[in-house]
Amino acid sequence: MLLAAVEPTATWYLVLAALVFAIGSVGLMVRRNPLVMFMCIELMLNAVNLTFVALATRFGNIDGQTAVFFVMVVAAAEVVVGLGIIISVLRRRPGATADDLAELKG
Amino acid sequence: MELVVFVIASAMVLVGALGVVVRSNPVHAALSLVLTLFGIAVHFVAMEAHFLAAVQIIVYAGAIVVLFLFVIMLLGVDKSEDLSIEPFPIQRPLAVVIGASLAALVIAAAVRASDRLPEGTPLEADGDSNIELLAQNLFSDYVFAFEFTSVLLIVAVAGTVMLTRKEKKGGDS
Known part of the structure; x- marks a missing residue:
């Protein structure tokens, strides 16, 4: 079978990652719920992770996978701090949207 | 496959x-x-x-x-939530246009560069060799950054505890 012989190349993964990154950025611009905006940031981080691994495989260089490891650590820390901020905002003002975060200004 | x-x-x-x-x-x-x-x-x-x-x-x-x-x-x-409420009518079309152009730009760059990407020797991929390669890389070249992530995690945990702690009545936080 001819189709089975086609192997996905690094470019395919880069195109997929570009699409996911664009979807995540549109979501970040469109949605107003801070939790969903956070999920869109995770989408964008994962798109970048995909490019790192695709190019690490293509170049035969493990450094890209190490970078993904650090991205995951930073993403975990970022989610913890971000959700802490969201909890303290939403506890004070239930149903707050991203627009209401302007009230954080002193 | x-x-x-x-x-x-x-x-x-x-x-x-x-x-x-x-x-x-x-x-x-x-x-x-x-x-x-x-x-x-x-x-x-x-x-x-x-x-x-x-x-x-x-x-x-x-x-x-x-x-x-x-x-x-x-x-x-x-x-x-009611997604039909739209405070700024221009926002959604503009966001879609920006997202589509972003995707088009990055995809065009990736496709253009596709035959110029240097081809390296494939990483060994039998058994545990992926973990071994990653560990060697992480604990030799990037060991300082790796240790530094522990500081980052401690700071994140301490910061979150401070952020979400309910203030005691009486004001002495």
């Missing part, structure tokens, strides 16, 4: 990503995010990055999404 895996995993990733953006209920959005993360883990396995695939499942699907769901339940915001 690899083509089939790629197509199915890509469909999972894209459907999940669209679900995060268009689902009105935050719980459904979080579950769509799980679908995307699993699809990306499948891609990692297909590219022989076994360790990262496992970490992706454990850290993202197991910890981060559960944290999201926990916060959604804790705050009681697990109701559908």
